[in-house]
Amino acid sequence: MAKSPDQHIKEDMPLPEDPSHVFQGGLFAIAVLACMYMAKEALLPIVLAFFLKLLVQPGMNVLKRLRVPRLLAALLALALLLGVIVGLVDLLSSPASSWAQRLPQGLPRLQERVRFISRPLESMTRLFKHAQSAMVGSGGQPAQQSGTDIQQLLLSTAHHFASGLVWTLLMLFFLLLxxxxxxxxxxxxxxTFGDKRQVIDIAQQVESDISVYLITISIMNTLVGIATGLGMWGLGLPDPLLWGVVAFMLNYVPIFGPITGMALFLVVGMLSLDPLWKAFMPMALYICVHLIEGEAVTPMLLARRFTLNPVLVMASLLFWDWMWGIPGAVLAVPLLAIFKIICDRVRPLMALGHFIQGERRRVWEP
Structure with missing residues (x-):
């Protein structure tokens, strides 16, 4: 007797029949997530180091085949990452600080050029004045000037970033070692032997798929940054290297990154370019670059490995941004992909893995 589709689904992806199991699993998940939220300062460097390890693992495998000692290979990988980060910070710190001071002062110009958003900008101006008045000392004078406040905020952010970077790189070194x-x-x-095979299968699949994802995304984001920087240079926008790096970094955050980039390049164009029609060109160029990369090239490269439900991707972005801030938003898609890999290979979780999976896109094949 032929089995119905419902019977096939029940056999291939069994659903829990005891509600207490679902309840206990939900409580366990909530407890784990609560611990991750409370311990984010300690956990985030470990998680970032793990993903950086997956990013550099193909290079480590090449060095291993060349019989390079593991200690030397780990030091080389660490030196390369640190060199790139220090070089970019050194190149971009001055223009970034200059623009951070210029943006609040440019609000009147934006009000003059874009009348239809004058009310929101007036609200922003009042907010800046409100924030400044809140910092007035007991003598009735501002404790510090606006520019100094921004510089102190940048210094505080840089100190926090440097501290997290040091712990992340140390953890990465020991993971590579x-x-x-x-x-x-x-x-x-x-x-059991079956459990051993399952663990190896999950570990190999995570390393393979997530490494491919991170390398592909990093290469595409680099190309997006180069294209954006060259385009801004062609339009005559100041500091094109800064805007190329901004586009590179924003592209690591799906949905939110491009939206932020559109707003940022609109503001920068309004502050820097004349006539008015040309001020919209940085945003238009950024949108074109993003559409080519995000809707054509990257899906074609990753469609065979990653088919995640876009609604759950959006929910994951919101959740991890709330949990861990910007680093959480960057890690949201890889974390969801790892969770799906585990669900697909653990029989009680297969139904959940099927739920996470999205519709497969048709990709062009020669």
């Missing part, structure tokens, strides 16, 4: 030690230990404690 450990290699697959943790995987071997986990396999050794698994009770």
């Amino acid at each position: 450990a290699g697959d030690t943790f995987l071997r230990r986990l396999v050794e404690v698994m009770p």
Whole structure:
């Protein structure tokens, strides 16, 4: 007798029949997430180091085949990452600080050029004045000037970033040095041969898929940054290198990043370019670059490995941004992809993995 589609789904992706199991699993998930929220200062460098390890793992594998000692390979990877970060910070710190001071002072010009958004800008002006009045000292004079306040905010942000970076790079170094030690230990404690195979399968799939995702996204984001920087240079916008790096970084955050980039390039164009029609060109160019990359090239490269439900991607972005801020938003899609990989290979969670999966796009094949 032929089995109905419902029977096939029930056998392939079994649903829990005891409601208490769902309730207990939900409580466990809430407890884990609460701990992750409370311990984010300690957990975030570890999670970032793990994803950086997946990003540099193909290079480590190449060095391993060349018989380079693991310690030397880890030091080389760390030096390369640190060199790129320090170089970019050194190049961009001065123009970024200059623009941070210029943007609040440019609100009157924006009001004059774009009448239809004058009310929101007036609200922003009042907000700036309100914030400044809140910082008035007991003598009736502002404790500090606006420019100094912005510089102190930048210094505080840079200090926090540098502290997190140091811990992340240290953790990355020891992860690279450990290699697959943790995987071997986990396999050794698994009770059955089937469990050992399952752990290895999940670990290999996570390393393969997430490494491909991170490398592909990083390459595409670099190309987006180069195209954006060249376009801004062609339009005559000041500091094109800064805007190329901004486009590169924003592209790591799906949906929110491009929206932020559109608003930012509109404001920058209004502040810098004349006549009025040309002021819209930075935003238009950024949109064109993003559409080519986000709607054509990247989906074609990743469609075979990643088909996530876009609604759940959006929900994941909102959730992880609330949990861990900007780093959480950057990690939202890889974390959701890892969760799906685990669900697809753990039988009680297969139904949840099927729920996370999105519709497969048709990709062009030669």
